[in-house]
Amino acid sequence: MFQEYDVIVVGAGHAGCEAAAAAATMGSSVLLITMNMHTIAQMSCNPAMGGVAKGQIVREIDALGGQSGIISDKTMIQFRMLNLSKGPAMWSPRCQSDRAMFATEWRNVLENNPNVDFWQDTAKEIIIKDGKACGVKTSLGIEIHSKSVVLTNGTFLNGLIHIGEKNFGGGRTGEKAATGITEQLVTLGFEAGRMKTGTPPRVDGRSLDYSKMEEQPGDENPSKFSYSDTKPLAKQRSCWITYTNSEVHEILRTGFEKSPMFSGRIKGIGPRYCPSVEDKINRFADKDRHQIFVEPEGWDTVEVYVNGFSTSLPEDVQYAALRKIPGFENAKMFRPGYAIEYDYFPPTQLKSTLETHLIQNLFFAGQINGTTGYEEAACQGLMAGINAHQNVHDLDPFVLKRSEAYIGVLIDDLINKGTEEPYRMFTSRAEYRTLLRQDNADIRLTEKGFKLGLADQTRLDNVEKKKAEVAEIIAAFSATKLTPEEINPTLAAIGTAPLREKISLAQLLKRPQISIDQLTEASPVVETLLEKFGKDSIHQAEINLKYDSYIEKEMLLVEKMNKLENLNIIENFNYDVVTSLSFEGREKLKRTRPQTIGQASRISGVSPSDISVLMLFIGR
Template sequence: MFREYDVIVVGAGHAGCEAAAAAAAMGSKVLLVTMNMNTIAQMSCNPAMGGVAKGQIVREIDALGGMSGIISDKSMIQFRMLNMSKGPAMWSPRTQNDRMRFSEEWRLALEQTPNVDFWQEMAKEIIVKDGRAVGIVTSLGIEIKSKAVVLTNGTFLNGKIHIGDKNFGGGRAAERSATGITEQLVSLGFESGRMKTGTPPRIDGRSLDYSKMEEQKGDENPSKFSFTDTRPLDKQVSCWITYTNDDVHGELQKGFDRSPMFQGRIKGLGPRYCPSIEDKINRFAERDRHQIFVEPEGWNTIEIYVNGFSTSLPEDVQYKALTKIPGFENAKMFRPGYAIEYDFFPPTQLKLSLETQVIENLYFAGQINGTTGYEEAACQGLMAGINAHNKVHDKEPFILKRSEAYIGVLIDDLVNKGTQEPYRMFTSRAEYRILLRQDNADLRLTELGHKLGLASDERMKKLVDKKADIESLIQELKKFKAEPSVVNEDLSTLNTATIREKIPVINLLRRPHLGMKEIKSIDQQLEKLIGKYSPEVQEQAEVHIKYEAYIDREQKLAEKIGSLETFKIKSDFDYDRVKALSSEAREKLKRIKPETIGQASRISGVSPSDISVLTIYLGK
């Protein structure tokens, strides 16, 4: 019935979809196994993609040739570029999406990928032979063979849903949990743990009074995620903002004695930066209100996502508290919020390729690694799919450095530091933020994606042309001299110092409050010169000119630290022979098995002196 596949991907969430699409695009025969074909790429939580640091990840996925950016663009109902009042390293794209269209677009994209087959059933076991993953066994007892397996189980591994004092098995609302795999992996020597996440109630939008809320519109000139020719929005749907108050908090507190979190029924740790509403009012008792974002679920649906009101309190407590929020007085609830506990596997058990150390050709991606968020899951899926394909075709693993991508930061953090709580990406986690901007993801990564066979020839040609245009514009701006008689009047109007003699216009562009838009306005010749180039090229040239010194400094630092990556460590290296290592460093190094001195230096518990000792020993 089944042929042998190159790669089997278990789970069709954000990680699984990216893994299947990537491996198939690179030429592998892929089987995507899911418990429900109707929930492929389901947005289990909020109907949105991107945000601070997460938007950078989506653009990186797109630049490499992944699909999340394209799918997000095709299904978006609102676009906003966050943090525009800050420097470009902090600018972060975010879309509000049509939940149903997002899932549909992903399924259509996968169905149109020739190398992807589908099977709807639960995978209950990995077939392991001679320490290598060679297929799966389904709940019907069907054996399907492959050369590699990618597990992207999300919240389904022994998932348990909590609503007040009720709990029941489930991987998501109205969907059963997956069993068997955790138990098998633990028996094979893996360490597992429990984590939790939560989701808010869903509301009938017709029952809300928006006149009591603040409207949050999309950007006036909306952009998009993908560097391809996906279309930006010409109309957008508004979100709304309202706030909790003392009455809301009072109603919630009445249910604390029935809270599974406060009563100890939930053992797993939840995401620190996305706490439940009951956790917020308990931890931040001094605050008299918390922000609530009212997010439409799509173009045509009336369903509303109540962002900021994640909860596992009893449904009657949830409802009473909701009706005390301004605008929610007559709210009708579609379904209550809930918390979900699930199994994960500490990611220090992985290689940087996301292949497990215990079983060869077995890869983990997404929430199984202790992360939270669609974007974090999707980028891991992409990398696992790439590396599973490379492994079965005898190619080197594809590893992104911390200085190359937020994706590299995320995976490096997981493998070397592990995580005790759901890991979420922030710009503060990256030491090379000026290099890793959302606007230059294609300049950083598309050439790498093209070499892999993921990014198309068309993308590569577009990149080459864009690079040439950026360099051309920068050189033209260096040559062009601004004349006092032409520009001074406009400079005064712009509240910036006038000039006494001709100077390169590039010097004006380096002023903090002058951008390309203002520069074009001070001289008709400049407007004509700059207008030859696309808005994207103008933006890149401006950022490069303004931040050139900072970019060069970070690049040199990255190169200096990157030199440690050339010191390779054999996988069977005996750390017990290095007597001068601290006991903690020896223990961590033996467990994580770093591939280079650079990786070893980033392991929590390995000190600089340990690295010096190790470098000297390896040098000998």
């Protein structure tokens, strides 16, 4: 009935879709197994992509040749660039998405890839022979064989949904949980744990009074995620902001005794940076209000997502509290919020390719690794799909360094430090964030994607053109000087010191008060110089000129760290023979099995003295 596939992907969420698309685009035969063909790429929580650090990840996925950026552009209803008041390392694109369109577009992409087949069923067991994953067995008792398996089970592994004192099995509301795989993997020696996440109630937008809320429109000139030829939005839908109050908090407190989180019925650890509303009012009792983002779910629906009101309290308490929020006095609820517990596998059991240490050709990606968020899941799926393809075709593994991408930071953090709570990406996690900006993901990664067979020739040509234009602009700005007479009136108008002598445009642009747009408006010389260049190239050049000293410092740090990254540790190194290692260091090294000295240096519990001992032992 079934051929033998190169790659079987289990689960069709954001990780599974990117894994299937990547492996298939690179030439592998792929089977995507999902419980429900109608929920492929479902946005289970908020209808949005990107955000702080997450937007950088979407841009990186796109630069490598993944699909999340393109699909986000085609299905967004609003776009905003966050943190523009800060430096460019902090700028983060975010869009509000049309939930239904997003899922439909993803399914179209997969169905239009001739290398992707589908099977609607539940995977109950991994087929393993001689320590290698070679297929799956489904709930129908069907054995399907493959050369590799990628598990992207999301919140479905023994998923348990909580609403007040009620709980029932499920991987998502209205969908059953997946059983069997956790139990099998544990018997094989894998360590498993439990995590928790949650979602807020959905309400009828027709029942809300927006006049009592603050409007949050999209950017006046919206950008986009993809470096391809997708079009920016011509029209947008607004989001809205309102706030809880002391009356809301008091009503919520009446449900605390029935809260599964406070009663101990929920054992899993929830996301620190996206807590439930009951957790917020309990932990921050001094705060008399919390922000609520009112987000439309699409162009053609009245359904609204109540961002900031995630909860697992009884539905009657949720409803009563909601109606005390300004603008929600007459709100009609479509469905209540809930919490969900699910199994995950501590990611220290993975190689940097996301292949497991214990079983060859078995890959984990997404929430099964303890992460939270569509973007974190999607980039893991992309990397697992790439490496599953590389494995079965005897090609070199593909790994991104911390200095090359946020994706590299995420995977390096997971496999070396592990996580005991849902991992979310932040700019603060990246020590080289000045290099890893959202504006230069194409320059950093497109060539890599092209070599893999993911990014096409047009993308590579566009990047080469951009690099050439940026270099030409920087050279022209370094060579062109303005006189005090030409520019001082503009400098006075923006409140920065006047010139006393000629100065190059490059030097002038280093002033924090001055932008390249202001120089263009002030000087016909600058306007003429830039008229032949694209907008992206101009602003890329501006960032490179304005922050060149910071960029240079980070590049020196990268060069220093790369010396450790290039010191390889043999695969089955016997740490027990290195008697000078600390006990904790030895145990952590044996468990994580780092591939390089650099990776070993980032493992929690491995001290600098342990690293020195290791370097001496390998002769360095």
